[in-house]
Amino acid sequence: MNNIEILWVDDEINLLKPHILFLENKNYKVTPCTNGADAIDLVKSKNFDIIFLDENMPGLSGLETLTDIKNIQNNIPVVMITKSEEEYLMEEAIGSKIADYLIKPVNPNQILLSLKKNLDHTRLISERTTINYQQEFRKISMELASVNSHSEWVEVYKKLIYWELELENISDAGLLSILESQKQEANQIFFKYIKNNYSDWFYDNDAPILSHQLFKNIILPEIEQSEKTMVIVVDNLRYDQYLVLEKTILKHYKKQQEIPFYSILPTATHYARNAIFSGLTPLEMSTKHKDIWLSENDEGGKNMNEEEFLKRQLKTLKKDLPFSYHKISSQKSGKELIQNYNQYKENKFNVVVFNFVDMLSHAKTETQVIKELASDDKSYRALTDTWFQNSPMLELIQKAQKDNIKLIITTDHGTVNCSKPTQVIGTKAIASNLRYKTGRSITYQEKDVYAEHDPKQIFLPQEHMNSSFVFAKDNLFFVYPNNQNHYTKYYKDTYQHGGISLEEMIIPCVILTPKN
Template structure:
């Protein structure tokens, strides 16, 4: 192991001989200086892992020395040591990004603790995280064998996401692989649970979760009022884990009041799930009641062109027409900037709805563009890419402005997405839908074990394209592939992000309510 090199700067360094001997016995190499000027010269010639810096020195003061060190070596950790507890000194030092702050007299163990905290911090956190997950692993495995309600599935999925985000920053690849296998097992069991229970959720007087078509009435309407304007943001294709990494950014402006998960309807695809949110209806009802707005998979033209119209019909049905509301759909940077620049124009609305279409575009471009394939090669990278977009997006500008204007904020999505790894062969006629995670059409041939199938679409409140249409939904991380040109097709789509099927990632999605700080 490399010896850790410490630079200790103090005009009374001779009095610190016992501390230095203590550290040298622990195999630290300590170089000493009696002034800030001397320290700056030494730093020009030699590299150190950490600096202990006395604040109160003649000549160049500790704070002045700190500024010079940071100009030369911004990432070098500096621990300030001072006799004074004056607030302005602490604020100055902290503002200059000190690594730690110790008040004299210091004892050797304080020094050792500061070293551990700053130099061994990542290793210690890594070991602690690994050991905590090892304990939790057994509990998750037990929960997996017993989970039997939608509430328990939500709790289990949230726990898996928590550990995925905790483990992503540590170096233990083995732990990550164990978690991946738990997620895969969870998705297999979840597929069985949905197969057994999903159709029953539409029966009257059944204990069913909030779903796409009930979300607006049950969750959003109770939050809207004349007293406070509400900004409802629907980020297309936002997974629960992506929301969790967005959360700290939003927390700078808003405080979270409620966080719930709800279930996307099947297929977990935008034309079904998002239209269901805005219409408050299942797809078969949309087709029957509003044929002018609904398009089936095989119909020509855009499938999501009438969300604002569907919202109008729902507002009327729920007797909410006394509210001022507006609907905006953002599908490119130019439209996002335009709305952010003119955001003050929505200040008199009771409800402003913004559908933001970036994460969905990211998942599609990952399939089509080599550079994005590389940037979003796995879930960790996909989260990171989505976070980078969010931090620099017009959407965040809108959230900041909404906070200043006193808006309540609601953040949600229509469905999630899953990284597909394994192909499942399917055969259909020329009218079969094209989606990789679900298919609808006549005379479909498929692997029974790989799919949730409904021969009677009305049972799942889905439209039938023909009298003999059925639907199949891919489970776990599978994607549908046709036998012709099979190998090319499989290598092109493997490890891409798709939606439409049955998985925790696609179906269990966030609904969060905030109030401005």
């Protein structure tokens, strides 16, 4: 039985009896009304699901009635019915937040379609999305059984993200649970793929673009062929988070190209972001630039020399390009960036690093309130978007668009929500990161890690003769046997990076041109 209550307001309501009977035969309940004043009284005394409102009535006009109705119940959908197609009327009605408009004479099927559009819209989308994902689930499962290249993994991951965002909109806990299981399965297979193929990428012409190749191969050609370019690096930004931000970015820019690439291991800022700016692997940085490379055990910020790395890369490439470098890690530095915009906007290119998302992931570990606000991937994305909507990054993008500046947005690595501990034993000197460890005499669960006993094979520096690297798979995090229960509870369901997962390794580089 249909419980939909319709208020139909028209001074010639008697002429619409066939339409009303048509709807009543389909179990809609219709309350007829002949004028705006009575309609307003009805809205005050009764809850309607939708209102059909004639625009041209004696007494209160349709637009005047609409304004009063919205003052009483702002969220009720109103469909304006009009004889006129005059533009100013349409603009006024749409500006007053009508749900739809129909041009007289209307037929019953037009009315029914408008009802479906405005009342059954969510249900219809939910049903169609459910059917489509059920079909796609089987396809993705088949792809997981045969995927065997870095480009195929990118496509699989992007499909999983697409469906995660689609299913999130219909709030079906059962389907989301199925998708989460499929993501876990994908990450387990992806881990085996990386374990078997990663070391070959440094010698293989068919390898994906890695962090240290991004600037020279992708970013620099765009800079050279443009008058001015803004390069924005958002630390710790996952692909799904970028896609949420992109909805706003595309109001100001057109997407020219989207180039997924792979973060090097460890998927940690110290290694991956320095690799982007230097154009070198960590092993090469540690040997060629000993004066500015900081190893795991060195004191001080490991990413303090990014600007100098970039200068040296440009010098090596024999590129004399005026640029500025800015790192934004506080509200104060963000305001200064915007205030000083005119001082650097004429450069050939500018680099801006935003650290907020990385700070958010650390805050989720350390702050109970953030843990609750970002309890899962959906809320983590929403929190990132909330920051972006009120951030200097968005203000910078808006300014760059007005000045016709090309935009390149990328990141250094992603992050993964860790839910399961895996035990590791080592000396005090091994790295403190929860997703990778490096040092001597590390003991670990073989099935849970990718271990590299000769780090130079994957172009990582070897601090000591017997130092090795171990990387945790999918959503695991390392804990020590001492006080294991405490640390398991403390770090469970926190966002970490440094290991091997689709979320951490497959990341976006997006090239955008300003809208006129």
